[in-house]
Amino acid sequence: MKALILAAGLGKRQKENGDSKPLIPLLGLSFIERVILTAKKSGIKEFQIVIGYKGKRIQKYLGNGEKLGVNVDYIYNDEWRKGNGISVLKAKDYIQKPFILLMADHLFDYKILLALQKQTIEDDGCILCVDKDHHKYLDVDDATKVLIEESQIKDIGKQLDDYNGIDTGIFLCTPAIFDALEVSIRNGNDSLSAGIKALAKRHKMKAFDISDKYWLDVDDNGALKNAKSLLFEKLKKNTDGPVSRILNRPISSKISELLLKTNITPNQISLISFILGFFGALFFYFGNYIYLVIGGLLVQLSSIIDGCDGEVARLKLVETEYGGWFDSVLDRYADAIIIFGMIHGHWLLHNDIIIWTVGFIALMGSFLNSYTADKYDVIFRKRIKVNRMRMGRDVRLFLIFIGALSNQILITLAILAVISNFEAIRRLVVLRFKYA
Amino acid sequence: MKALILAAGLGKRQKENGDSKPLIPLLGLSFIERVILTAKKSGIKEFQIVIGYKGKRIQKYLGNGEKLGVNVDYIYNDEWRKGNGISVLKAKDYIQKPFILLMADHLFDYKILLALQKQTIEDDGCILCVDKDHHKYLDVDDATKVLIEESQIKDIGKQLDDYNGIDTGIFLCTPAIFDALEVSIRNGNDSLSAGIKALAKRHKMKAFDISDKYWLDVDDNGALKNAKSLLFEKLKKNTDGPVSRILNRPISSKISELLLKTNITPNQISLISFILGFFGALFFYFGNYIYLVIGGLLVQLSSIIDGCDGEVARLKLVETEYGGWFDSVLDRYADAIIIFGMIHGHWLLHNDIIIWTVGFIALMGSFLNSYTADKYDVIFRKRIKVNRMRMGRDVRLFLIFIGALSNQILITLAILAVISNFEAIRRLVVLRFKYA
Numbered sequence: 101m102k103a104l105i106l107a108a109g110l111g112k113r114q115k116e117n118g119d120s121k122p123l124i125p126l127l128g129l130s131f132i133e134r135v136i137l138t139a140k141k142s143g144i145k146e147f148q149i150v151i152g153y154k155g156k157r158i159q160k161y162l163g164n165g166e167k168l169g170v171n172v173d174y175i176y177n178d179e180w181r182k183g184n185g186i187s188v189l190k191a192k193d194y195i196q197k198p199f200i201l202l203m204a205d206h207l208f209d210y211k212i213l214l215a216l217q218k219q220t221i222e223d224d225g226c227i228l229c230v231d232k233d234h235h236k237y238l239d240v241d242d243a244t245k246v247l248i249e250e251s252q253i254k255d256i257g258k259q260l261d262d263y264n265g266i267d268t269g270i271f272l273c274t275p276a277i278f279d280a281l282e283v284s285i286r287n288g289n290d291s292l293s294a295g296i297k298a299l300a301k302r303h304k305m306k307a308f309d310i311s312d313k314y315w316l317d318v319d320d321n322g323a324l325k326n327a328k329s330l331l332f333e334k335l336k337k338n339t340d341g342p343v344s345r346i347l348n349r350p351i352s353s354k355i356s357e358l359l360l361k362t363n364i365t366p367n368q369i370s371l372i373s374f375i376l377g378f379f380g381a382l383f384f385y386f387g388n389y390i391y392l393v394i395g396g397l398l399v400q401l402s403s404i405i406d407g408c409d410g411e412v413a414r415l416k417l418v419e420t421e422y423g424g425w426f427d428s429v430l431d432r433y434a435d436a437i438i439i440f441g442m443i444h445g446h447w448l449l450h451n452d453i454i455i456w457t458v459g460f461i462a463l464m465g466s467f468l469n470s471y472t473a474d475k476y477d478v479i480f481r482k483r484i485k486v487n488r489m490r491m492g493r494d495v496r497l498f499l500i501f502i503g504a505l506s507n508q509i510l511i512t513l514a515i516l517a518v519i520s521n522f523e524a525i526r527r528l529v530v531l532r533f534k535y536a
Numbered sequence: 537m538k539a540l541i542l543a544a545g546l547g548k549r550q551k552e553n554g555d556s557k558p559l560i561p562l563l564g565l566s567f568i569e570r571v572i573l574t575a576k577k578s579g580i581k582e583f584q585i586v587i588g589y590k591g592k593r594i595q596k597y598l599g600n601g602e603k604l605g606v607n608v609d610y611i612y613n614d615e616w617r618k619g620n621g622i623s624v625l626k627a628k629d630y631i632q633k634p635f636i637l638l639m640a641d642h643l644f645d646y647k648i649l650l651a652l653q654k655q656t657i658e659d660d661g662c663i664l665c666v667d668k669d670h671h672k673y674l675d676v677d678d679a680t681k682v683l684i685e686e687s688q689i690k691d692i693g694k695q696l697d698d699y700n701g702i703d704t705g706i707f708l709c710t711p712a713i714f715d716a717l718e719v720s721i722r723n724g725n726d727s728l729s730a731g732i733k734a735l736a737k738r739h740k741m742k743a744f745d746i747s748d749k750y751w752l753d754v755d756d757n758g759a760l761k762n763a764k765s766l767l768f769e770k771l772k773k774n775t776d777g778p779v780s781r782i783l784n785r786p787i788s789s790k791i792s793e794l795l796l797k798t799n800i801t802p803n804q805i806s807l808i809s810f811i812l813g814f815f816g817a818l819f820f821y822f823g824n825y826i827y828l829v830i831g832g833l834l835v836q837l838s839s840i841i842d843g844c845d846g847e848v849a850r851l852k853l854v855e856t857e858y859g860g861w862f863d864s865v866l867d868r869y870a871d872a873i874i875i876f877g878m879i880h881g882h883w884l885l886h887n888d889i890i891i892w893t894v895g896f897i898a899l900m901g902s903f904l905n906s907y908t909a910d911k912y913d914v915i916f917r918k919r920i921k922v923n924r925m926r927m928g929r930d931v932r933l934f935l936i937f938i939g940a941l942s943n944q945i946l947i948t949l950a951i952l953a954v955i956s957n958f959e960a961i962r963r964l965v966v967l968r969f970k971y972a
Contacts, residue, residue, distance in 0.1 A: 422967060429964055432907055436900040443896075453883075456892045460879075460899070464872040467903045471868055474910075528865055531858060 101217055103144045104195065104273075107132055107204035108152030108180040108187045120154040122204035123161055124324075127331055128360035128416045131318065132158065132204045133168065137417035139202065140170055142213035147172045148194055149204075150187040152180025183290030185281045192278040201271035207327050208270060208315035216272050216308060225304040227272040228253060228296065230265035232311040242319065243267070244293060246307065253305040256293050265307060267293070268315045276304065335411050339473075343494035344407065352407035359412055366413035369405065370427040376402035377434035384438065387445030389507050396504025399438055403497040406431065431493060432470060438500060439463045439513070446509040455510055462513040465520030466496055472527045491523040537653055539580045540631065540709075543568055543640035544588030544616040544623045556590040558640035559597055560760075563767055564796035564852045567754065568594065568640045569604065573853035575638065576606055578649035583608045584630055585640075586623040588616020619726030621717045628714040637707035643763050644706060644751035652708050652744060661740040663708040664689060664732065666701035668747045678755065679703070680729060682743065689741040692732050701743060703729070704751045712740065771847050775909075779930035780843065788843035795848050802849035805841065806863040812838035813870035820874065823881030825943050832940025835874055839933040842867065867929060868906060874936060875899045875949070882945040891946055898949040901956030902932055908963045927959040 107122040122132035129137065136147060147165060151158050151174055158174075165172030177190045188201065198221055200213060212229055219227055230246055230253075245263035247255040256267060271277075277295060284294035299305040314334070318327045332353050340349060359369065376398050383395030409427055413419040443459035446452065469491060496516060503512025543558040558568035565573065572583060583601060587594050587610055594610075601608030613626045624637065634657055636649060648665055655663055666682055666689075681699035683691040692703060707713075713731060720730035735741040750770070754763045768789050776785060795805065812834050819831030845863055849855040879895035882888065905927060932952060939948025 426964065426968070429904065429908055429960070432904055433900070436896075436903075440893075440896055440900075444893075447889075456896075457876075457880075460872075460876055460892075460896065463896070463899060464869070464876075467872075467907075468865065468868060471903075471907060471910075472865055474907075524865070528862065532862070 101144055101198065101200055102146040102148060102195065103139050103200040103202055104188070104191050105132065105135060105147060105149045105202045105204050106184055106187045107158055108150045108155065108177040109184060110153045110180070120157050122158055123154075126318075126324065126327055127357065128412070130161070131207075132162065134207065134417065135202055135204055136162075136165070136168055136170060136172070138208060138210045139200065139213055140168065141210040141417065142217065144200060144213065145170050148175055148191055148199075149173070150175045150177050150190055152177040152187065155180075183285075183292070183294075185285055185290045185292045185295050188292055188295070189278055189281045189285065192275070195275060198272060198274050201273050201277075203269040203317070205318050206269050206315060207318055207330065208268070209310075209313040212268075212270055212310045212313050212315065215310070215313075216270065219272060219306075219308060221272055221274060221306075222304065223274060224276040225306060226274060226277050226296070226299055227306045227308050229268045229270040229310045229315075230307045231268050231315065232265045232309055240266075243317070244269075248307040251307055252303055253296065253300045253307050256296050256300060258293075265309075267296075268310060269317060270310075270315065272308075280304075331415060335414060337410075339490070339492070341490045341492040341494040343403075343498040344492075347498070348404045348407050348494055352404050352411060355405065356408045356411040356415065359408055360415060364412070366409040366416075366418065366423050367426055369409040369412060370423070370430050373402050373405040373409065374430040374434050376405060377438055381434075381437040381441030384441030384445045384504065384509075385448075387447075387449040392445070392504040392507060392509070395441065396501045399497055399504070400501040402434065403494060403501075406493070428470070428474065432467065435466050435470070435493070435496070436463055438497075439466065439516075442500070442504075442509050442513060450510075452510070455513070458510060458513045458517055461517040461521065465517050465522075465524060468524035469493075469496070469520040472524045491519060496520065537580055537634065537636055538582040538584060538631065539575050539636040539638055540624070540627050541568065541571060541583060541585045541638045541640050542620055542623045543594055544586045544591065544613040545620060546589045546616070556593050558594055559590075562754075562760065562763060563793065564848070566597070567643075568598065570643065570853065571638055571640055572598075572601070572604055572606060572608070574644060574646045575636065575649055576604065577646035577853065578653065580636060580649065581606050584611055584627055584635075585609070586611045586613050586626055588613040588623065591616075619721075619728070619730075621721055621726045621728045621731050624728055624731070625714055625717045625721065628711070631711060631714075634708060634710050637709050637713075639705040639753070641754050642705050642751060643754055643766065644704070645746075645749040648704075648706055648746045648749050648751065651746070651749075652706065655708060655742075655744060657708055657710060657742075658740065659710060660712040661742060662710060662713050662732070662735055663742045663744050665704045665706040665746045665751075666743045667704055667751065668701045668745055676702075679753070680705075684743040687743055688739055689732065689736045689743050692729050692736060694729075701745075703732075704746065705753060706746075706751065708744075716740075767851060771850060773846075775926070775928070777926045777928040777930040779839075779934040780928075783934070784840045784843050784930055788840050788847060791841065792844045792847040792851065795844055796851060800848070802845040802852075802854065802859050803862055805845040805848060806859070806866050809838050809841040809845065810866040810870050812841060813874055817870075817873045817877030820877030820881045820940065820945075821884075823883075823885040828881070828940040828943060828945070831877065832937045835933055835940070836937040838870065839930060839937075842929070864906070864910065868903065871902050871906070871929070871932070872899055874933075875902065875952075878936070878940075878945050878949060886946075888946070891949070894946060894949045894953055897953040897957065901953050901958075901960060904960035905929075905932070905956040908960045927955060932956065 123130045147170055149172060155176060162172050175190050175194060177187045179186050216229060221227055230248060244256060244258050244267035245260040246253050246265045246267050247260060247263050248265050280298040281295035284298045296305055314330060316327055316330055318324055336349065380395045380398030380402060383391040413423055439459055439462055443455050446455045499512055499516060503509060559566045583606055585608060591612060598608050611626050611630060613623045615622050652665060657663055666684060680692065680694050680703035681696040682689050682701045682703050683696060683699050684701050716734040717731035720734045732741055750766060752763055752766055754760055771789060772785060816831045816834030816838060819827040849859055875895055875898055879891050882891045935948055935952060939945060
């Protein structure tokens with residue numbers, strides 16, 4: 101399916117951030133790039149963009165879309181000062197089949213489009229995604245409201261008194277929208293809402309409830325801040341352990357925000373996290389207390405940076421399965437090398453052979469911990485139920501950090517050995533009864 | 537969808553193996569159990585079984601199907617001495633919708649039924665699965681042949697001179713088959729083929745080509761042997777490494793054949809393999825050469841038995857995702873414990889600290905070897921391209937076996953350390969360029 105994106109307007113309230121609203125950068129991507137990549141994630145590869153105000157700059161910035169892995173064509177709207185209904189109407193000659201209609205300055209969950217594309221649509225009708233909740237980021241006064249009755253839109257407008265939903269600006273349209281707009285523009289109203297209203301009168305305007313998914317109309321600076329928080333909020337994983345949640349994630353998201361201003365790739369970040377862990381292990385290797393402290397700090401920093409690769413990938417919408425895999429494998433190597441450094445340092449100072457056995461068991465547990473989590477994950481297609489004490493890499497590396505600062509390598513490895521193996525075996529037993 | 541299974545006939549050629557053909561045991565399951573469980577794997581849970589000769593025994597054996605996790609009802613055919621068309625017709629009052637028709641003495645790939653259920657069928661038509669290849673196990677003289685033209689069956693019969701396919705005895709029918717059989721029986725031919733012929737004349741009999749999948753009509757003792765080889769042939773995995781293919785699999789399949797005569801479960805076999813590995817490690821732990829030999833033999837035996845759990849599970853059609861996961865996790869623990877035993881034994885005799893470092897790296901590589909294989913597997917949904925030298929657990933344990941027999945623990949661990957880490961990193965790099 102094709103998508104039509106409206107990017108012709110002036111966006112005056114946004115002007116202070118730059119002179120073309122769709123090109124305002126937000127966490128590594130301009131607005132319009134994010135709209136395109138979000139749509140791409142739902143399977144859309146063909147885009148028509150209606151440009152007007154500063155259109156040449158948008159055109160130069162996006163080109164033919166190749167850079168984003170999609171196909172982009174442009175439609176110029178010389179009447180961009182007028183209502184947005186005219187922008188839609190300009191696409192009439194280029195679109196003959198049902199299409200998705202999007203705004204260049206909206207942020208949304210790609211799952212909305214996944215679900216929307218599965219809706220059946222009448223040949224002469226349209227579907228508007230509506231939000232029935234008072235969305236927490238939403239400026240209700242300024243929003244376009246809709247009145248819905250039995251999945252049909254009855255009325256639409258900013259000044260509606262009686263309403264039960266919000267217009268999200270995400271549509272599944274047929275070319276019937278063009279005919280409706282021609283009539284409403286002839287009648288003197290050049291807004292898209294007027295066209296929708298005309299279709300609604302003929303019972304041809306369905307509402308599709310997307311209240312359970314996120315979206316945001318970023319129309320002023322307040323909304324821009326909200327957009328940022330929303331995107332960061334979406335980064336939290338339900339598999340984040342306690343250390344991740346309380347310590348690592350808040351720091352890594354700040355670092356990611358800086359990294360997003362550079363061209364660094366998520367795989368490069370994975371590699372940096374690995375190298376930090378490796379140097380941490382190298383300091384551990386020599387065993388002296390001052391080295392342990394430096395090593396411990398490096399390991400904890402590595403653990404924090406380990407969160408950034410995924411964050412940057414998700415915020416830039418460039419996640420790949422390879423990237424996740426690469427990160428996991430490097431993590432396992434780092435885990436092993438760090439434990440080896442601890443063993444060797446302790447051995448060097450204390451010549452105590454027991455450290456090798458304890459370290460070996462800690463490595464075994466550490467691996468089995470990850471192995472059972474990942475295997476479980478991919479086989480049973482959902483995460484192991486997360487509890488606050490979930491034993492994961494964040495906890496393991498934090499224990500090592502604390503152990504290094506307190507100069508207690510043997511005890512730390514012993515604790516790691518016990519709890520990580522305990523957790524691996526616990527999973528084996530628990531799942532036995534749940535899924536056998 | 538429901539399945540109707542014909543199990544009424546005498547099967548005289550099979551009589552020497554027992555007195556009820558559908559109940560003849562083959563590798564852990566009776567024929568009819570295998571038919572039911574194969575169909576279940578394709579999603580069918582409701583079965584009607586037409587019984588006749590020794591029907592009470594079948595009924596007693598299968599009960600209401602609860603034991604197999606399905607629902608079984610019985611239809612008694614008192615005219616079981618006559619043609620099999622009558623058996624089908626007896627089901628007329630019990631079936632109003634399209635259904636799958638199967639023979640109790642046929643062996644087949646569940647994927648045939650998966651594909652067949654997706655076929656669109658006319659309200660008054662039937663579909664017969666046909667094999668266009670001269671199947672290597674097939675007794676062509678005795679087979680029912682079909683003549684196919686443009687996916688329509690034109691003629692059917694054992695004595696057909698002009699034919700281009702074989703009747704596999706697997707059908708997707710509508711109740712139209714009952715009307716066709718009533719006519720053909722009235723005309724004096726009580727075979728199922730006669731009904732098919734009648735439908736074919738009215739262009740209502742489609743052919744569905746399943747030549748790329750396996751099936752087998754087990755109608756005499758020769759076929760019974762072929763059935764055995766076929767089932768064992770299907771056990772080979774394309775991920776089997778060289779040691780598996782040449783040494784382990786031929787032995788493990790013999791052991792599995794014995795195990796299938798007992799009630800032992802696949803998970804119990806996984807546990808036995810683990811315990812053998814554990815005892816192998818225990819012998820390694822003491823380091824003396826005689827212990828190394830015993831340990832090496834136990835480890836190699838453990839590696840062979842490690843193939844039996846999957847074989848028994850697949851032959852008995854009781855594979856579970858948990859079972860595979862349980863086996864993998866136990867394997868990782870056994871890998872670690874065996875390497876630990878080797879390290880400790882060597883240390884005990886030679887007091888050479890380098891063994892700990894080498895052993896640690898071997899453990900790391902061994903884990904990463906499995907980790908990259910499994911992760912790859914589940915993420916990219918197909919196996920890493922198998923080459924003859926694939927580095928897997930079969931190779932690792934065989935190296936350990938050879939190393940123990942030749943009393944070269946340090947060198948063995950060093951080799952393991954190098955090649956397993958090399959292989960893990962190679963995968964990381966190769967996939968980078970294939971999937972990044």
